[in-house]
Amino acid sequence: MKAPLHLGVAGLGTVGTGLLQLLASRREHLEQALGRQIRVTAVCARSRAKPRAASFDGAIWFDDPVKLAVDPAIDVFVELIGGDEGAARASVEAALAAGKHVVTANKALLAKHGLALARLAEKHNVALNFEAAVAGGIPVIKMLREALAANEVRRVYGILNGTCNFILTKMQNEHLAFADVLKEAQEKGYAEADPTFDIGGFDAAHKLALLTSLAFGTAVDCSQIRVEGIENITAGDIDAASDLGYRIKLLGMAEQTPTGVEARVNPVLVPKGATLAEVAGVTNSVAIDGDFVGTLLLVGPGAGSKPTASAVASDIVDIARGLVMPPFVHPSASLKPYKRAEAGLHQGSFYIRLAVEDRPGAMAAITRRMADESVSLESIVQRQSRHQAGATPPAAATVILVTHETTEDQIRRALDAIVRDGKLTGKPQMIRIEELE
Ligand SMILES: NC(=O)c1ccc[n+]([C@@H]2O[C@H](COP(=O)([O-])OP(=O)(O)OC[C@H]3O[C@@H](n4cnc5c(N)ncnc54)[C@H](OP(=O)(O)O)[C@@H]3O)[C@@H](O)[C@H]2O)c1
Incomplete structure (x- = not known):
């Protein structure tokens, strides 16, 4: 039996507790499959006293995620705090610099600092895995990094934000106004108290920035994505689109064009017969067009404790198997600068x-x-x-x-x-x- 893999888990919220539950319930299976144990050796959150939906008995408690990140007892630092700066950024940088593998679900951090973090990971020959950062439980990063590694990707697109899809689906099915559905989504916990990040398309843009880099070998650059949210879609637009044979969806789409890569998040009309048109509620979906494989479509839960934990755990399993590759497929030194397609030529x-x-x-x-x-x-x-x-x-x-x-x-x-x-x-x-x- 190989030596156990020691995890330090920072963040014990929705995703962190889901991960602890998963690792506990699949302990024996994982041990048999991997020939080694996966142990949660240390944990960290803001409040030690807060009741948690998962047990971390036997793990060392840290108040400071940066101290946990560099602790000699851990092999892998699992960042489930969130945010593009502060504790998340400091602890991930510290872990990579200390030669620890990193697993994170943090799209905001990667969309902003992905290239610098990838360089750091490669310098120290460690993994920086982020399956959960795009489309929650859908294994789209693995698909692009591994299964489609030999294809030329022409286009990647999809429904990348469950909140927006919930709102648009509800407006469509119940002929309701945007403001009324947003209020309900907030009451149900599908939308944040400040919903700008979701409904303005910025969350989808973070995810698209990562997909664009993986699909086209370009440096992650969120600032190059054209972003338009769903706040100006009216119930009248949805009805008119329906009468014309279409549904309105917020899509993130990146495609290779003769003048560069065009990446944008915006509402679009999709024919009713298209598979994406039928993706309803908080569900996510990602389609990839490859030159040899054709079009692949993945549909599944884009968020939530269990699906997201499933994606985080798959990254940990890869590390337990010794799989370490450049975070964005190509070594970061060979990622091309993002050349944005000329606007308006679409x-x-x-x-x-x-x-x-x-x-x-x-x-x-x-x-x-x-x-x-x-x-x-x-x-x-x-x-x-x-x-x-x-x-x-x-x-x-x-x-x-x-x-x-x-x-x-x-x-x-x-x-x-x-x-x-x-x-x-x-x-x-x-x-x-x-x-x-
Ligand atoms: N939720 C989802 O469905 C989902 C899906 C995909 C990706 N993600 C990503 O996963 C990450 C975590 O999301 P989440 O929904 O689990 O968030 P969450 O429920 O708000 O949990 C965040 C955790 O981080 C801890 N924390 C916050 N600041 C900290 C600090 N300075 N030092 C130490 N711990 C700190 C919190 O501690 P306390 O509990 O003590 O407050 C909490 O346990 C984010 O990057 C998010 O974008 C989430």
């Missing part, structure tokens, strides 16, 4: 909602502006909204346009001209249509 169809003054000539002016920019329209419909939220004032009409293939730049120029004409009573809504299967 070709596709768009959904546009306009609140138009209900006066003669307004529609003609809109179609003229579109024609000026060579934007051809597949349909133009004036709608009676069933909803008040996001609806237009009484003297205005809601007009829904669907364009043929065009570039974002052309649409934006046409919309700018329409706004300048002064015939709108509110800001235009523009959503990409992604013809996914």
